[in-house]
Amino acid sequence: MIRINLLPHREARRKELKNQFYALMALSVLVGFGIVIVVGVYFSTQLSAQVERNAFITEKNKELDGKIKEVATLRQEIDALKARQQAVEDLQSDRNQPVFMMNELVRLAPEGLYLLSIKQEGQRVLIKGYAQSHAVVGIFVNDLSSSKWMTRPEIIQNKAVNLGQGRDAKRVIEFDVSVGMRRPRELEAAAASASELPAEKKPADSKSTEKK
Incomplete structure (x- = not known):
């Protein structure tokens, strides 16, 4: 079905x-x-x-x-x-700088130089005086340059003047010089740098001897 x-x-x-x-x-x-x-x-x-x-x-x-x-x-x-x-x-x-300064000035002052005044302002010293000639002033400035306590001397004024009157008048050079003072630590630093120079120059010297 x-x-x-x-x-x-x-x-x-x-x-x-x-x-x-x-x-x-x-x-x-x-x-x-x-x-x-x-x-x-x-x-x-x-x-x-x-x-x-x-x-x-x-x-x-x-x-x-x-x-x-x-x-x-x-x-x-x-x-x-x-x-x-x-x-x-x-x-x-x-x-101690004034003592060193006076010792240096006494040692470096050439003949024919007369110091009239010394004035210190900070680390600079102003020196006034008379000299017999310009050459004497030049010698004094050169000596200041070679001093270990003095540095950078500068001539501020350098002129001829008459001292006295009449027959006693003399022709001299009036000068003003400014110079710096070194501190002991500056001297120590300069000495330390100077002591290092030979060690640096040794290689150059040895090379020069080898060339010879």
């Missing part, structure tokens, strides 16, 4: 497929939403961690800036203390 199914099985199949499709769509939406949530949580965690790292670095940078400022302040204080110490040492050493 032949049985005929009169139910609309095709429509039922279509409805079943639609239901399956909608179920898959809903499942995919839920899975996608879950993935979005997981990714969002992951990136949010990473972002908050990076923010914490940035805050930590910023805090450490501020601490380093503070330490750098402290170091700069300490350096300024050290430089100020060194300057004060140098000033005290210069004051102590400058007390």
Whole structure:
């Protein structure tokens, strides 16, 4: 006996497929939403961690800036203390400068030279006097240049004048000379640099002997 199914099985199949499709769509939406949530949580965690790292670095940078400022302040204080110490040492050493200066002037003054006044202003000394001729003034300035205590002599004024009246009048040279005074530490530095020169010249000397 032949049985005929009169139910609309095709429509039922279509409805079943639609239901399956909608179920898959809903499942995919839920899975996608879950993935979005997981990714969002992951990136949010990473972002908050990076923010914490940035805050930590910023805090450490501020601490380093503070330490750098402290170091700069300490350096300024050290430089100020060194300057004060140098000033005290210069004051102590400058007390003996007039003695050295007078000894040098007595030793270097040539014949025919008369010193009228000596005035010290800082590290410069102004010398006024009379000389028999311009040549005597030139000799005096050259001798000052060769002195270890004197430096950079300059002739400010050098002119002929008459001293006295009538038959007693004499033609002399009136001069003003400015010269610098060296401090002991400057002499020590010059001596140290001079002691290093022979060591630097030794290779050149050895080469010259080899050529000979």
